[in-house]
Amino acid sequence: MYSQRQHAYAPTPYVPRANLSANINLDEEVKLSATSAERDLYDSLAEIYSIIITLDALEKAYLKDSIPESEYTETCSRLLKQYKSSLADESVAAAFGHLENFKREWDIEAPRATERIRIGLPETTSRQVDPNASADVTLVVNATENFITLLDAIKMGLAGKDTLHPLLVDIIQSVNKVTDKDFDNKGKIIQWLITLNQMRIAQKLDEDQLREFQFEMDQAYYGFKQILKGD
Structure with missing residues (x-):
């Protein structure tokens, strides 16, 4: 028979105190919001x-x-x-x-x-589906109308992001359907698109920004027309 090993100390049983008992109902759903x-x-x-x-x-x-x-x-x-x-x-x-x-x-x-x-x-909007295809007249007309619509909006003093950003998106998308070639001031379209995209929905361009925006979009429109002529 093996003799029972004696402990060097007498373990004290743990008795939880009443004031440490949880007051939380574990079955109750925790709400992250009050309203x-x-x-x-x-x-x-x-x-x-x-x-x-x-x-x-x-x-x-x-x-x-x-x-x-x-x-x-x-x-x-x-x-x-x-x-x-x-x-x-x-x-x-x-x-x-x-x-x-x-x-x-x-x-x-x-x-x-x-x-x-x-x-x-999307990345695909900067790429033309068929680079070797000649520009469709309907696509050219659509891109031209989008430029004119934007420029008219600027001349009317419309400076809000909620107005200008959608018009600029229409321009870059329609232009890319016509040609994948760079033209003078095409990069300005992308720069202004990024600028407007980073503004809050209620923000507006100030007077100086709107004047610069109009000038650069006029130049981009001229560059687009020149590339259509093959210049």
């Missing part, structure tokens, strides 16, 4: 987070040729639209702040999504 407005705000911020992550994954898939161009373009356009729509709400935009701050707060990298959001257009 419906707060809940809607958190839902919107969560949606923006998912859009950024999804957009970054989409850009990676496109670079690896893992997704057809048509599907990429449609999905990317939809995500960018959802991103802008979410930030159109002033309370959401105030809580969101700047994209870089939001990424830092929630530990997001997403460099490809960041660049795509900065430009505000």
